[in-house]
Amino acid sequence: xxxxxxxxxxxxxxxxxxxxxxxxxxxxxxxxxxxxxxxxxxxxxxxxxxxxxxxxxxxxxxxxxxxxxxxxxxxxxxxxxxxxxxxxxxxxxxxxxxxxxxxxxxxxxxxxxxxxxxxxxxxxxxxxxxxxxxxxxxxxxxxxxxxxxxxxxxxxxxxxxxxxxxxxxxxxxxxxxxxxxxxxxxxxxxxxxxxxxxxxxxxxxxxxxxxxxxxxxxxxxxxxxxxxxxxxxxxxxxxxxxxxxxxxxxxxxxxxxxxxxxxxxxxxxxxxxxxxxxxxxxxxxxxxxxxxxxxxxxxxxxxxxxxxxxxxxxxxxxxxxxxxxxxxxxxxxxxxxxxxxxxxxxxxxxxxxxxxxxxxxxxxxxxxxxxxxxxxxxxxxxxxxxxxxxxxxxxxxxxxxxxxxxxxxxxxxxxxxxxxxxxxxxxxxxxxxxxxxxxxxxxxxxxxxxxxxxxxxxxxxxxxxxxxxxxxxxxxxxxxxxxxxxxxxxxxxxxxxxxxxxxxxxxxxxxxxxxxxxxxxx
Amino acid sequence: xxxxxxxxxxxxxxxxxxxxxxxxxxxxxxxxxxxxxxxxxxxxxxxxxxxxxxxxxxxxxxxxxxxxxxxxxxxxxxxxxxxxxxxxxxxxxxxxxxxxxxxxxxxxxxxxxxxxxxxxxxxxxxxxxxxxxxxxxxxxxxxxxxxxxxxxxxxxxxxxxxxxxxxxxxxxxxxxxxxxxxxxxxxxxxxxxxxxxxxxxxxxxxxxxxxxxxxxxxxxxxxxxxxxxxxxxxxxxxxxxxxxxxxxxxxxxxxxxxxxxxxxxxxxxxxxxxxxxxxxxxxxxxxxxxxxxxxxxxxxxxxxxxxxxxxxxxxxxxxxxxxxxxxxxxxxxxxxxxxxxxxxxxxxxxxxxxxxxxxxxxxxxxxxxxxxxxxxxxxxxxxxxxxxxxxxxxxxxxxxxxxxxxxxxxxxxxxxxxxxxxxxxxxxxxxxxxxxxxxxxxxxxx
Numbered sequence: 020x021x022x023x024x025x026x027x028x029x030x031x032x033x034x035x036x037x038x039x040x041x042x043x044x045x046x047x048x049x050x051x052x053x054x055x056x057x058x059x060x061x062x063x064x065x066x067x068x069x070x071x072x073x074x075x076x077x078x079x080x081x082x083x084x085x086x087x088x089x090x091x092x093x094x095x096x097x098x099x100x101x102x103x104x105x106x107x108x109x110x111x112x113x114x115x116x117x118x119x120x121x122x123x124x125x126x127x128x129x130x131x132x133x134x135x136x137x138x139x140x141x142x143x144x145x146x147x148x149x150x151x152x153x154x155x156x157x158x159x160x161x162x163x164x165x166x167x168x169x170x171x172x173x174x175x176x177x178x179x180x181x182x183x184x185x186x187x188x189x190x191x192x193x194x195x196x197x198x199x200x201x202x203x204x205x206x207x208x209x210x211x212x213x214x215x216x217x218x219x220x221x222x223x224x225x226x227x228x229x230x231x232x233x234x235x236x237x238x239x240x241x242x243x244x245x246x247x248x249x250x251x252x253x254x255x256x257x258x259x260x261x262x263x264x265x266x267x268x269x270x271x272x273x274x275x276x277x278x279x280x281x282x283x284x285x286x287x288x289x290x291x292x293x294x295x296x297x298x299x300x301x302x303x304x305x306x307x308x309x310x311x312x313x314x315x316x317x318x319x320x321x322x323x324x325x326x327x328x329x330x331x332x333x334x335x336x337x338x339x340x341x342x343x344x345x346x347x348x349x350x351x352x353x354x355x356x357x358x359x360x361x362x363x364x365x366x367x368x369x370x371x372x373x374x375x376x377x378x379x380x381x382x383x384x385x386x387x388x389x390x391x392x393x394x395x396x397x398x399x400x401x402x403x404x405x406x407x408x409x410x411x412x413x414x415x416x417x418x419x420x421x422x423x424x425x426x427x428x429x430x431x432x433x434x435x436x437x438x439x440x441x442x443x444x445x446x447x448x449x450x451x452x453x454x455x456x457x458x459x460x461x462x463x464x465x466x467x468x469x470x471x472x473x474x475x476x477x478x479x480x481x482x483x484x485x486x487x488x489x490x491x492x493x494x495x496x497x498x499x500x501x502x503x504x505x506x507x508x509x510x511x512x513x514x515x516x517x518x519x520x521x522x523x524x525x526x527x528x529x530x531x532x533x534x535x536x537x538x539x540x541x
Numbered sequence: 542x543x544x545x546x547x548x549x550x551x552x553x554x555x556x557x558x559x560x561x562x563x564x565x566x567x568x569x570x571x572x573x574x575x576x577x578x579x580x581x582x583x584x585x586x587x588x589x590x591x592x593x594x595x596x597x598x599x600x601x602x603x604x605x606x607x608x609x610x611x612x613x614x615x616x617x618x619x620x621x622x623x624x625x626x627x628x629x630x631x632x633x634x635x636x637x638x639x640x641x642x643x644x645x646x647x648x649x650x651x652x653x654x655x656x657x658x659x660x661x662x663x664x665x666x667x668x669x670x671x672x673x674x675x676x677x678x679x680x681x682x683x684x685x686x687x688x689x690x691x692x693x694x695x696x697x698x699x700x701x702x703x704x705x706x707x708x709x710x711x712x713x714x715x716x717x718x719x720x721x722x723x724x725x726x727x728x729x730x731x732x733x734x735x736x737x738x739x740x741x742x743x744x745x746x747x748x749x750x751x752x753x754x755x756x757x758x759x760x761x762x763x764x765x766x767x768x769x770x771x772x773x774x775x776x777x778x779x780x781x782x783x784x785x786x787x788x789x790x791x792x793x794x795x796x797x798x799x800x801x802x803x804x805x806x807x808x809x810x811x812x813x814x815x816x817x818x819x820x821x822x823x824x825x826x827x828x829x830x831x832x833x834x835x836x837x838x839x840x841x842x843x844x845x846x847x848x849x850x851x852x853x854x855x856x857x858x859x860x861x862x863x864x865x866x867x868x869x870x871x872x873x874x875x876x877x878x879x880x881x882x883x884x885x886x887x888x889x890x891x892x893x894x895x896x897x898x899x900x901x902x903x904x905x906x907x908x909x910x911x912x913x914x915x916x917x918x919x920x921x922x923x924x925x926x927x928x929x930x931x932x933x934x935x936x937x938x939x940x941x942x943x944x945x946x947x948x949x950x951x952x953x954x955x956x957x958x959x960x961x962x963x964x965x966x967x968x969x970x971x972x973x974x975x976x977x978x979x980x981x982x983x984x985x986x987x
């Protein structure tokens with residue numbers, strides 16, 4: 020396509036945009052992205068929205084359609100208040116991992132900003148979504164919008180039939196366990212709307228057909244577990260655990276399949292929340308890489324546009340201003356500091372990989388022999404984007420130069436010591452330690468507590484046992500855990516015990532109990 | 542391949558459902574916050590939507606997270622300035638901030654309070670929840686003569702100006718398809734075929750071919766004639782297709798109200814007392830505004846004489862003199878007769894006073910109210926503003942002021958149309974107001 024150009028040869032003049040200049044700019048960006056950088060993207064769909072619509076999209080976790088829940092409303096009223104008071108700006112864009120890849124851009128943006136946003140979202144994020152192995156394995160870009168549509172309708176229908184309160188109760192509980200509704204080791208089948216509907220119908224039908232009121236009247240079993248000897252008991256436990264597929268790390272899955280008291284629609288809602296959690300799981304694991312990729316891409320494209328004389332000095336200045344705000348990393352003693360900025364870290368690392376490929380130093384040859392000086396920055400980066408997640412990416416590619424530039428240091432915090440100790444800094448002795456620690460900080464399996472369903476007392480009071488494997492003595496936040504445990508209990512319908520198990524010794528460190536009100540405590 | 546889609550015209554407010562669910566969830570807290578707000582704030586600001594703060598506790602979204610501190614952990618921070626390995630740093634005290642910040646959970650306990658803005662309507666809905674205007678519309682006014690025009694579906698007859706094109710064309714299309722009216726394109730096609738064949742025959746072609754063509758031509762001609770006949774017989778738009786927008790006259794109930802504010806402004810009413818009275822009047826005004834499209838306010842102040850004044854004078858200028866309440870009632874009666882015919886206006890009145898009255902005036906007031914004013918009013922509220930200490934000194938032996946004593950019997954005899962309440966401090970205003978207009982009370986009266 021031939022790009023429309025103004026008299027001066029620029030794609031656009033001034034700040035205002037219209038659909039023609041938007042299209043011309045898109046074409047110029049596409050040319051650089053595909054032909055120079057070799058990006059591979061889903062077809063793009065760019066949607067222009069107003070700030071109100073952006074606020075709407077914000078509150079429903081960035082998805083174009085979503086079921087209703089009060090927690091989204093809470094986010095909405097808070098963002099709304101913050102935005103109106105000017106405490107918080109809105110994102111310039113939201114991008115959705117779908118095919119076609121939908122990017123929302125705000126009408127308030129200047130044309131320079133729209134160029135940045137398109138380069139960032141429609142090419143940077145889009146390429147990452149399409150090529151990263153986690154997204155390929157875990158998410159279904161084709162089907163997500165259909166699935167959300169199904170979820171939204173289904174939950175609305177449940178609200179009609181069973182009332183707001185009943186649905187809200189289930190959703191609250193499901194949301195509390197959303198982070199633990201993910202299969203970490205085996206990725207799921209890709210959901211398909213027709214199959215989902217069919218499966219839902221079959222589940223209801225099966226229940227209708229096999230319902231027999233007699234089961235309710237059966238007497239309780241008679242053999243007392245106390246009578247069994249140890250070996251027999253252990254055997255029973257093994258059988259039980261095999262029957263339920265225990266241990267099970269996906270709490271929502273376990274409850275959906277096995278909680279005795281749930282209605283079929285309640286199970287379906289658990290499944291919906293679980294599927295949505297699963298969909299977002301790769302995004303949580305690749306924040307640094309995803310944003311880094313998008314920032315690297317937009318930075319490169321904008322500079323190329325300028326080099327080719329397609330945008331003016333004014334536009335590139337505007338770009339540099341917003342770009343440097345986005346990749347700003349406050350230092351640890353800055354009041355604005357709230358952890359590593361994934362944009363800053365990702366961008367710095369990717370720029371550095373580019374540098375290593377093109378202008379390596381002695382040090383780079385020593386640290387990265389296989390990529391230093393290969394003069395193929397784009398191919399190297401595409402390779403990295405496709406095959407790593409944050410943790411492994413940092414472990415593999417964080418270079419001494421980036422550590423020095425950001426002046427990283429590692430703090431060793433031991434609860435037993437009355438002070439914090441500096442464990443390593445950005446020097447020859449420290450690089451590897453700092454890098455390992457930073458990688459661990461970005462490892463989701465370290466960041467999120469390790470919970471598993473380990474046992475069910477089938478013959479007794481149906482107590483459910485959940486183990487929290489405690490690493491390095493890091494406990495759960497108690498008040499939060501108590502509430503969340505209550506939600507498990509509510510779904511399970513009987514007592515639940517949460518045991519903290521030490522990872523090294525296997526000994527049970529503490530227990531937390533949930534007892535439903537109508538049961539006597541154990 | 543890519544698309545740019547302009548979504549700006551799409552409906553906004555997709556979050557309204559979420560917002561409503563949120564409001565439902567936090568209803569109890571929001572209600573409390575709204576009530577606290579009006580205790581502490583000037584009545585004049587209340588009418589706007591307002592930022593309110595509710596405790597974040599019930600809005601928590603718990604989950605399993607790691608505790609912010611404890612255990613052995615390593616973390617990396619940017620911006621080293623002077624540290625070398627082995628340096629010891631005092632553990633930051635209090636709060637989860639400082640060096641441990643990177644591990645603090647995002648939805649942790651930091652979120653103690655939750656601030657957001659209610660829209661004006663949401664605010665007023667909560668504010669006036671459970672309140673109902675007594676005798677919202679006068680019974681005599683239900684046969685009102687005012688009408689307004691409203692859309693009322695479609696009809697098969699009407700004036701051409703009201704023709705609904707979309708409906709008409711839809712019917713026409715359906716009828717044409719149903720009756721197989723040939724399309725003009727089909728006729729054109731036939732004609733072209735005939736023309737082509739005729740042209741071919743005019744040329745030099747073998748005889749058998751010519752005959753075959755003649756036969757086809759005949760058939761085509763017959764088909765064309767039939768098509769033309771049908772298209773003539775079946776109208777493009779038939780009178781049975783036409784649909785007209787229908788309008789209907791809908792009786793419009795009387796929605797204008799007048800509110801009389803009567804206040805004693807004699808020396809005994811202090812500024813604070815007037816402030817309290819003002820709050821009550823403002824509340825009533827807002828409340829009426831929600832029910833009636835058009836609300837007029839008449840301010841009557843009195844000492845030993847009464848006069849109608851503007852709002853500024855009513856609340857802020859001082860007067861001296863004795864107190865004769867009946868003068869105000871006389872004035873109200875006069876204005877009513879002059880400007881507000883009972884059959885066109887819903888009439889409400891609120892009187893604020895400290896209870897003082899000229900000793901022989903009580904009977905006259907009662908008579909005026911019972912005979913002239915109350916029969917015309919929807920509701921008459923008397924609030925007595927008392928200073929607790931003063932009340933002890935000035936009240937009569939039974940603990941009642943002169944005016945209260947005179948009015949008290951009316952409350953019983955007037956079947957709920959008349960109410961009287963005491964107010965001591967700003968915080969009393971809203972409870973008293975609620976009590977006066979509480980829904981169940983209104984029902985009890987019916």
